[in-house]
Amino acid sequence: xxxxxxxxxxxxxxxxxxxxxxxxxxxxxxxxxxxxxxxxxxxxxxxxxxxxxxxxxxxxxxxxxxxxxxxxxxxxxxxxxxxxxxxxxxxxxxxxxxxxxxxxxxxxxxxxxxxxxxxxxxxxxxxxxxxxxxxxxxxxxxxxxxxxxxxxxxxxxxxxxxxxxxxxxxxxxxxxxxxxxxxxxxxxxxxxxxxxxxxxxxxxxxxxxxxxxxxxxxxxxxxxxxxxxxxxxxxxxxxxxxxxxxxxxxxxxxxxxxxxxxxxxxxxxxxxxxxxxxxxxxxxxxxxxxxxxxxxxxxxxxxxxxxxxxxxxxxxxxxxxxxxxxxxxxxxxxxxxxxxxxxxxxxxxxxxxxxxxxxxxxxxxxxxxxxxxxxxxxxxxxxxxxxxxxxxxxxxxxxxxxxxxxxxxxxxxxxxxxxxxxxxxxxxxxxxxxxxxxxxxxxxxxxxx
RNA sequence: GCGGCCAUCGUUCAAUGGCAGGACAUUGGGUUGUGGUCCCAAGAACGAGGGUUCGAUUCCCUCUGGUCGCCCCA
Numbered sequence: 070x071x072x073x074x075x076x077x078x079x080x081x082x083x084x085x086x087x088x089x090x091x092x093x094x095x096x097x098x099x100x101x102x103x104x105x106x107x108x109x110x111x112x113x114x115x116x117x118x119x120x121x122x123x124x125x126x127x128x129x130x131x132x133x134x135x136x137x138x139x140x141x142x143x144x145x146x147x148x149x150x151x152x153x154x155x156x157x158x159x160x161x162x163x164x165x166x167x168x169x170x171x172x173x174x175x176x177x178x179x180x181x182x183x184x185x186x187x188x189x190x191x192x193x194x195x196x197x198x199x200x201x202x203x204x205x206x207x208x209x210x211x212x213x214x215x216x217x218x219x220x221x222x223x224x225x226x227x228x229x230x231x232x233x234x235x236x237x238x239x240x241x242x243x244x245x246x247x248x249x250x251x252x253x254x255x256x257x258x259x260x261x262x263x264x265x266x267x268x269x270x271x272x273x274x275x276x277x278x279x280x281x282x283x284x285x286x287x288x289x290x291x292x293x294x295x296x297x298x299x300x301x302x303x304x305x306x307x308x309x310x311x312x313x314x315x316x317x318x319x320x321x322x323x324x325x326x327x328x329x330x331x332x333x334x335x336x337x338x339x340x341x342x343x344x345x346x347x348x349x350x351x352x353x354x355x356x357x358x359x360x361x362x363x364x365x366x367x368x369x370x371x372x373x374x375x376x377x378x379x380x381x382x383x384x385x386x387x388x389x390x391x392x393x394x395x396x397x398x399x400x401x402x403x404x405x406x407x408x409x410x411x412x413x414x415x416x417x418x419x420x421x422x423x424x425x426x427x428x429x430x431x432x433x434x435x436x437x438x439x440x441x442x443x444x445x446x447x448x449x450x451x452x453x454x455x456x457x458x459x460x461x462x463x464x465x466x467x468x469x470x471x472x473x474x475x476x477x478x479x480x481x482x483x484x485x486x487x488x489x490x491x492x493x494x495x496x497x498x499x500x501x502x503x504x505x506x507x508x509x510x511x512x513x514x515x516x517x518x
Numbered sequence: 519g520c521g522g523c524c525a526u527c528g529u530u531c532a533a534u535g536g537c538a539g540g541a542c543a544u545u546g547g548g549u550u551g552u553g554g555u556c557c558c559a560a561g562a563a564c565g566a567g568g569g570u571u572c573g574a575u576u577c578c579c580u581c582u583g584g585u586c587g588c589c590c591c592a
Contacts, residue, residue, distance in 0.1 A: 095565090095566085095582080095583095096565095097565080097582075097583065098583095099583095100582085100583065100584090151590090152589070152590045152591080153590080153591080156519070156589095156590090157590080157591085174592085203592080205590095205591080205592090207589095207590070207591075208519080208520090208588095208589085208590090209583095209584080209585090210584095210585070210586065210587085211585075211586080212592080213590090213591070213592075214592095217592060218592090219592065286588080286589075297590090350591095351590070351591065352591095376591075376592065377592075378592060379591090379592075401592070402592075403591090403592030404592085405592075406592060407592095429551095429552085431551060432551095461551085461552095462551050462552055462553095463551085463552065463553075464545095464546085464553095465552090465553090466552055466553040466554090467553055467554080468553090469553065470553040470554050471553085471554085477552085477553080479551080479552075481551060482551090483551085491551095491552095493552075493553095495553075495554095498552085498553085500552085
């Protein structure tokens with residue numbers, strides 16, 4: 070018998086294959102894009118709840134910006150020559166011939182909105198938060214997707230380092246409140262354009278003299294992006310840069326003071342931070358403060374670091390896009406990574422509310438009545454479950470049992486006619502018949518106990 | 519964009535150049551309108567396309583996807 074089945078299946082496949090006009094339907098999400106299934110939503114909901122609460126607590130107001138912007142908004146702000154712009158953007162032309170891209174991050178769009186809506190006339194700082202998907206055409210791996218979700222805050226129009234500190238405080242707090250206790254904050258200052266430039270030259274000069282000792286990639290970086298040599302993982306490069314000039318030693322007076330004050334604020338906040346002179350962030354618009362949130366886990370001897378988010382100051386961005394000179398600072402968190410980290414750590418999350426009552430029905434007439442009764446229960450705030458599609462009482466009770474409800478209401482043909490309902494206590498198995506009109510009061514009374 | 523590893527029911531794990539099997543989950547049943555345990559049954563998979571072969575899920579190639587490392591980043 071099974072043989073027969075197999076043959077027929079195969080021949081079906083052949084018949085299908087023989088229809089060339091029918092395009093193959095791939096039941097598969099595109100690479101790097103995934104479904105977030107109900108089972109994982111508890112983590113995501115918690116992430117959204119905690120982050121939005123923190124934003125509101127600190128006086129940030131939500132802004133939604135388009136998923137699509139003109140491509141040059143991104144290329145100008147993030148910078149030509151960065152991987153994000155050069156190879157990771159989803160760019161396309163519209164039917165009207167406009168060159169647009171899916172956002173690879175939020176900050177550029179927000180700076181655009183700030184300028185477009187004349188927010189510079191609002192009281193400073195303008196505090197905004199956002200959350201939503203971003204897109205980067207990158208090779209997926211753990212914690213990295215082509216569609217990923219970010220939450221972040223931006224404060225525009227304030228140069229005081231106290232706001233930098235507050236940003237770090239917020240990001241750290243969100244992560245911590247999600248139950249991820251092994252968070253570390255790395256901070257650094259990369260200076261303003263003028264002191265960064267001289268530091269950059271110093272660095273090039275230094276590495277140029279030790280060029281032979283660098284790895285192949287770093288030799289290339291020396292030309293393209295010398296700052297990035299600082300976070301190369303190759304042993305020999307680590308050694309070479311040990312005595313490399315550090316950016317914080319070459320800050321101008323203003324940048325130095327700014328950074329010093331930031332560190333003082335952080336100490337005051339008692340946030341466990343570390344100075345990481347090798348921290349440079351890949352986006353062009355950063356100035357002065359840069360920081361990163363890492364989760365550090367030790368599995369065996371291996372220390373695993375996982376970047377959960379980061380941010381920094383971008384004093385030049387708004388002007389670069391054509392607005393007024395506007396100092397600004399922001400951070401963003403990777404929601405996918407937060408949710409994954411929570412799950413990995415088995416972080417305590419509040420449980421999904423469970424139904425406490427089950428409504429079983431028997432017969433056509435009773436089913437009609439049940440539909441109405443369900444609404445009444447649900448409206449009075451009782452979490453009630455049902456399985457109206459099922460026929461037998463047995464299978465319905467099975468479902469009720471599996472759901473772990475405390476009470477099951479049974480409404481059969483007889484009860485429906487008599488205007489009554491059976492109330493069954495699931496723990497004891499005892500049941501009694503009560504007046505249908507008194508169901509809600511009776512349930513409420515019982516659930517209170 | 520480059521390299522390594524991987525791909526079997528919904529999930530997880532087997533086996534096999536000649537009928538692909540178990541567990542968990544799902545659905546139904548173990549006589550009338552009563553759950554948990556138990557028992558029985560059913561449905562359910564070789565990622566796609568080529569090649570080698572009498573015959574491929576198995577061997578080879580390509581693609582797709584996953585994963586890890588590089589690049590980069592959240």
